[in-house]
Amino acid sequence: MSTHVDVLCPNDYKTLELIGSSSSMADIRNKISKYAASDAEVLIQGETGVGKGLCAKLIHSLSARAQYPFIEVNCGSIASGLIASELFGHQKGAFTGAIADHIGYIQRSNHGTLFLDEIGDMPSDLQIHLLHFIESKKMQRLGSDSSVSVDCRIIAASHVDLKHDIIQGGFREDLYYRLNILPLYIPALRERKADIPDYAQYFLNLLSDGKKKHLSKAVVDYLTRHSWPGNVRELRNVIQRAIIMCGDKNITIADLGLEIADRQMLPASDTIDSDYLLQVISDHKHNMSAAARYMGISRTTLYRLLKKYNLQK
């Protein structure tokens, strides 16, 4: 199997866990269970590493298609000249080098789910074929003049804003609306800081080989203030590195290896979301000065944020 394609087996489902206690994650969980009960197309958008692939797998694993294939194709990593034959397949002799019949990923995911990651990288001439397939559920292999019916659900994902691509002329508007029937937007980690302690503890338990490890409050605070440009994936990698670096001891800030130069500390007030704000205020028993000090912001900024989120009493 080539590297741009991943096939999920029902055995893998038990490893799928969606962590995070923020209100954004609660909303995403709610959408995932509703989307799993439907058969309509899903479009997942969000920065790299936020969990788009994980959400696509969860939707499939909770759906009536779970016993059938889940095939993940990264449209950005297949040479543009090959995507058509990889997706739709070809007949022997369809082009130079087509020495045998080839079944494409659409047909291979019959009854299951085809996850098209980085859909924005799909060449524009192919976008029209994909749209036609989604609308008719019929396709033709390259070099064949007969069509075959395929019953597969399409979930697409993009880390770039497809609406922006439409304006630039790189993505078809009709395909966008056809895919975006069930939209799922996953916010960047810096916009849901309440999830950071949950992920840190989860990855620590997952990756420390049964050894009991503890994250001090100082380490958790430090993690919470990082801006995480690589999102959950970056956090996972940082915890993995820290486990290796700390040896038999508990993890220290130095073990995280987030050097000053890499630590994209954003101005604190711009990175504080409403969940985190409420959590800190409640942790400090509504002592606003103590809560503001803890977050490294002034009381005025704290009140400004409460106003911004409509949280004033």
Ligand SMILES: Nc1ncnc2c1ncn2[C@@H]1O[C@H](COP(=O)(O)OP(=O)(O)OP(=O)(O)O)[C@@H](O)[C@H]1O
């Ligand atoms: N809510 C979550 N709970 C647990 N693990 C998560 C969560 N979100 C992301 N992860 C983990 O973070 C890593 C990156 O997630 P994933 O590959 O799904 O991101 P992505 O948005 O598809 O990234 P890319 O755009 O680069 O393809 C994976 O190891 C995934 O399991």
